[in-house]
Amino acid sequence: MLTQEKTQNWKPLIKQFEKIAGKQGVIVTPEERSVYECDGLLSYRERPSLVVLPRTTEEVAAIVRICDQNDIPFVARGSGTGLSGGALPTEGCVLIVTTRMNQILEVDLENRRVVVQPGVINAWVTQAVSQAGFYYAPDPSSQIICSIGGNIAENSGGVHCLKYGVTTNHVLGMKMVLTDGSIVDLGSKVPEMPGYDLTGIFVGSEGTLGIATEITLQILKKAETVKVLLADFTNVEAAGATVADIIAAGVIPAGMEIMDNLSINAVEDVVKTDCYPRDAGAILLVELDGMAVEVEASSQRVADICRQNGARNVSAAGDAATRDKMWKGRKAAFAAAGNMSPNYFVQDGVIPRTQLADTLKQIEALSKKYGHRVANVFHAGDGNLHPLILYDESEPGALQQVEALGGEILKLCVQKGGSISGEHGIGADKRCYMPEMFSKADLETMQWVRHVFNPKELANPGKVFPTPRTCGEGAHTHNIPAELDGAMLF
Amino acid sequence: MLTQEKTQNWKPLIKQFEKIAGKQGVIVTPEERSVYECDGLLSYRERPSLVVLPRTTEEVAAIVRICDQNDIPFVARGSGTGLSGGALPTEGCVLIVTTRMNQILEVDLENRRVVVQPGVINAWVTQAVSQAGFYYAPDPSSQIICSIGGNIAENSGGVHCLKYGVTTNHVLGMKMVLTDGSIVDLGSKVPEMPGYDLTGIFVGSEGTLGIATEITLQILKKAETVKVLLADFTNVEAAGATVADIIAAGVIPAGMEIMDNLSINAVEDVVKTDCYPRDAGAILLVELDGMAVEVEASSQRVADICRQNGARNVSAAGDAATRDKMWKGRKAAFAAAGNMSPNYFVQDGVIPRTQLADTLKQIEALSKKYGHRVANVFHAGDGNLHPLILYDESEPGALQQVEALGGEILKLCVQKGGSISGEHGIGADKRCYMPEMFSKADLETMQWVRHVFNPKELANPGKVFPTPRTCGEGAHTHNIPAELDGAMLF
The missing domain is CATH 3.30.465.10 (Uridine Diphospho-n-acetylenolpyruvylglucosamine Reductase; domain 3)
Incomplete structure (x- = not known):
């Protein structure tokens, strides 16, 4: 049991929570609570002191009121698939799980x-x-x-x-x-x-x-017509340049995804799509939707641009079955990474679309420098990169190296005028990188908002924002000014 | 001179402002300041105590700092075309005009x-x-x-x-x-x-x-192709139903505007577009943009839907000159209202698109009840109504009646599940209607945000939010709870 679990007298509180959410809605035993000790970011773990599963707005409100009155931190959690540790329990917290709010x-x-x-x-x-x-x-x-x-x-x-x-x-x-x-x-x-x-x-x-x-x-x-194009290139830079050219031509596809050679082979090993060529430097998937005539005209234009950028082959899928086959590999990419390496770490960063080709080159250089393979699978149209860093946690120091490599990739994104997160959030994982992107005044302004809505910092404490305590020392040394500690700001 | 102008010792302050913005950047004489006494909402007027025209971020910051240090309210103003009194000066304020920040x-x-x-x-x-x-x-x-x-x-x-x-x-x-x-x-x-x-x-x-x-x-x-369709109907309800049907068919035009018979005739009197039929109950303008093939296909679909809803005629303009002619009347509609009546008041409200036909009928009934003509010109695709209430301010009580009629239209929008403002803002004009739309808790939550960024309420005081002082009595009696007064909340 944690320190706070010992000091907090949980027995009467458990009774109160059970009154709100029912006996089945409160999880008390350490074994059952352990299920909730992390989200999709597996590298951080903390067992919640109590898990409560409300069913209605009123039950959530009643649970939060008890936490507020007793100064107990609380963290909300849905399915726990997040990749930045946003739903990671805080020491001594009540985890409010929304699984039963499924209507x-x-x-x-x-x-x-x-x-x-x-x-x-x-x-x-x-x-x-x-x-x-x-x-x-x-x-x-x-x-x-x-x-x-x-x-x-x-x-x-x-x-x-x-x-x-x-x-x-x-x-x-x-x-x-x-x-x-x-x-x-x-x-x-x-x-x-x-x-x-x-x-x-x-x-x-x-x-x-x-x-x-x-x-x-x-x-x-739903769009009247959907078509997917699959273009293969000898190198990932050419695929990146194609993406910039498609947008520059005034076409806005529903989605544009790139997978590099490493990802292609990982996926083919596992899923066997039979449509991703194993010798391609990269493939580009472009989904077009809209009226039939529009999709027809844009897909011709996109295919032309792919060929102008050196695509060896461009194939198209109009029917749902072939489309699904083309997407199947992309959707399995993260899972397939597990087949390539004992462990992998998914990074999430954004760069301006026009910087794709150059950034991918630099990531390759960083991969060599650190001696860890990096597979690239990403939302190319948005400039949203998802480098998968492959490693073996049984090798001494590997995790630290991976964290350092991931950090360098994030800094590269910021240098390129981009962002340290595209869609996975900051959570517990990236809070120490926030000062790379935001000035002290910017972070303080966000803290004002946090403070007005969450004055006691009971709601998901320690997430999103850097503090000297969490970021001032250790693996990430980011020179956080002492004034940025939430507790000292107000 | 106003009370605060007297009590505040402006002389040394003027010197400080002149040091920041230059002598030409500070407007001191009452005559010159009078130019800034209102924005596009002409019915509210208040002369600012001082007008300052900064050129840079640093100058704005320095001006705001002086206001903050001396507890002087300040209001920012651009071109002053706003229609809700958002840039209306507050008593005793420094008006910060951004005209020279034009780079x-x-x-x-x-x-x-x-x-x-x-x-x-x-x-x-x-x-x-x-x-x-x-x-x-x-x-x-x-x-x-x-x-x-x-x-x-x-x-x-x-x-x-x-x-x-x-x-x-x-x-x-x-x-x-x-x-x-x-x-x-x-x-x-x-x-x-x-x-x-x-x-x-x-x-x-x-x-x-x-x-x-x-x-x-x-x-x-820019889109490759732009086309405008003009359909005329015998009544405004049919035009409204057409809009809902176009969206339901999965077409998203760049814009969809409706003008009723009164507006059509007002515009034709002034602009003479020669393409708006004077006997139409309403016209619907639909702009489609995109690739040529797409625009061609959607415009056929839209024309069919218009005819199915009883359009007497549907004409199309592909070239820029004819398109401009079709839009010219719509763009001149507010100005043309001035030709129909000595005065007019533009209302701004939103309803769900599917409620268009019924809402227009109810506005017509309200117009009859109050004995004021209402011309309807609006962003039909968004459900954003702009009823123009015509009146003569020289008639005793006319303005009060118009305000009451405008208020009833807003309440109707809220009843229909819509909003009291689509795009003109709340400003000074509609703050008393906020409780029609937001609960006490909702307004308090917004006040928390205002308070954290604007704790002394020096920035544009009295705007957006209702207070018992401004809304508790007089023309608009909205039963504002006393706790909602910003000053009392904190």
């Missing part, structure tokens, strides 16, 4: 919106409206398991965000439980409300400002 | 972004990049005169926002002067940054959180 509360096709509880799985939203010809656009790779609440917290992206935008562009409104347990309604069912855009600030705030308990999502009409 | 600081075509000072006129942005085939999408009717800073403050829309979104969707980052005079950089040059979306909360905050001094805007590639 689709309203489907309003006429006004193109769906109201869901936060534990609803991303893919369920599309399933609920697909028959009627609609879909929910943001599609993280984990969409068959990740929750809408988690998507809101991390402002998740996905393959189709190039054309359709990330989560924040699809959230019309939310019912939120604030950190004192009060309930507010943000946004509405029509877009662009007057007053401050609080919906916008809560989306992507990684659980540090409150917990969304009802979310109004916008759904889109 | 386009950077044009980066490769990465599709432009950095501008806030006094840059909206249309200048497109002019700067047009030759290279790009444009800036948000296009308020006032685009040849309104400033980007004002667009940011009010989150301005325009005809093309149906497809391309409002201002907030096109702002990548901003340099801001906060209310204590400190300078921060929000957002960046790549979209979707980690951390809190402060850019999103500052856009549309109507000058209550600080002053934007450098703005990074996203520019778009």
Whole structure:
């Protein structure tokens, strides 16, 4: 048991939580709590002191109120698929798990919106409206398991965000439980409300400002026609240059993804798509959607641009079965990395699209310098890189080296005018890199917002923002000014 | 001179401001200050105590610091074309006018972004990049005169926002002067940054959180083909139903505008487009853009839908000259209203698109009830209504009646599940209607944000939020709870 678990008298609290969420809604034993000790970022672990699974907004509010009254930190968690440790428990915390908040509360096709509880799985939203010809656009790779609440917290992206935008562009409104347990309604069912855009600030705030308990999502009409092009190149730089040229030509594909040689072979070993050529330096997948005539015309234009950039071959898939085959490998890329190496680490950074070719060269140089292979699979259209660093944790010092290599890649992204996170969030993992990207004044301004909504820092403490305690020493030395410690700011 | 002008010792302050902005940058005489006593909402007037025209971020910061140190309220103003009194001076305020901050600081075509000072006129942005085939999408009717800073403050829309979104969707980052005079950089040059979306909360905050001094805007590639369809109907409800059907068919036009019979005739009296039939109950303008094949196919589909809804005639314009002729009347609609009546008042409200036909009927009934003609010109695709209420201010009680009628229209919008403002903002004009739309808890949550960034309420005081002082009595009685007074909240 942790220090705080010992000092906090949990027995009467457990009774209170059980009164709210029922006996089945409170997980007490250390063994069962261990299930929740990490999210998709496996390298950080901490067992929560208690796990509570509410079913309604009112239950969340009641749980938060108890935490607030007893100064107990709390962390919200959906499916736990996040890759930045955003749902990592804090020492001594109550973990509020939304798995039982899994109801689709309203489907309003006429006004193109769906109201869901936060534990609803991303893919369920599309399933609920697909028959009627609609879909929910943001599609993280984990969409068959990740929750809408988690998507809101991390402002998740996905393959189709190039054309359709990330989560924040699809959230019309939310019912939120604030950190004192009060309930507010943000946004509405029509877009662009007057007053401050609080919906916008809560989306992507990684659980540090409150917990969304009802979310109004916008759904889109399915495109009449969808076509996928697969182009193969002798090197990844040519694929990168093609992406920039396609956008420059005025075509906006639904998605544009690049996989390099290492990823292609990893995927073919495991999935056997039979359409990714193993000797290609890189493949580029371009999905085009819209009216049939438009898709036809753009796909010809895209194929021409691919060939002008040296593509050896460009194949097209119009029917769903062939399209699925082409995407299958891309979607299995992270999983296939596990087949190449005992361990791997997924990085997430953004660069301006025009810098793709040069950045990929520099990542290759860094990979050689550190002696770790890096497989590149990424949302090329957005400039959103996902380098997979391969390593073996049984080798002494390997994890430290991988962290250093990952850090250098992030710094490279910032140097190129990009960002340290495209869609995975900052969480526990990248907070120490925030000063690479933001000035002291910028971070302080964000802290003002955190402080007003989360004054006691009970909601997901220690996430997103660097503190001298967490970042001032150890592996990451980032020269954090002492004033940036949340506790000292106010 | 106003009370505060008397009590505040302005002489030494004027010296300080002149030191910052130069003698030409400080306007002292009452006659010259009178020029700035209102914005486009002519019915509210207040002469500022001093007008200062800075040229740089540093000058704005220095001016704000003096205001902060001396507890002087300050209001930022661009071109003063706003329609909700957002730039209306507050009693005893320093008006910070951005007219001299009119430089386009950077044009980066490769990465599709432009950095501008806030006094840059909206249309200048497109002019700067047009030759290279790009444009800036948000296009308020006032685009040849309104400033980007004002667009940011009010989150301005325009005809093309149906497809391309409002201002907030096109702002990548901003340099801001906060209310204590400190300078921060929000957002960046790549979209979707980690951390809190402060850019999103500052856009549309109507000058209550600080002053934007450098703005990074996203520019778009011009569409290959643009076509405008003009359909005429015997009644406005049929035009409204057509709009809903076009969207339901999966077509997203660049813009869809409706004008009713009264507006058509007003416009034809003044502009003589010769393409708006005077006997039509309503006309619908639909602009389609994209690749040539796509525009051709969608325009056939749209024309069919118009005819299915009873359109008497559908004409199309592909060349720029005919397109401009079709749009000319729509763009002159507000001005033409001045020819119909000694005075007019433009309302701005939003309803779900599917409620168009019914809402228009109810507005007609309200118009009869109050005995004031209402001309309807609106962004139909967004459900953003702009009823023009015609009146003669020389008639006793007319203004009060018009305010009451405008208020009933807003309440109708809220009842329909819409909003009290689509693109003109709340400003001084609509603050008393905020409780129609937001609960006490929602408004308090916004006040928390205001308070943290603007703790002394010196930045644009009295705007956006209702207070018992301004809304508790008089013409608008809205039953504002006493706790909602900003001064009492903290």
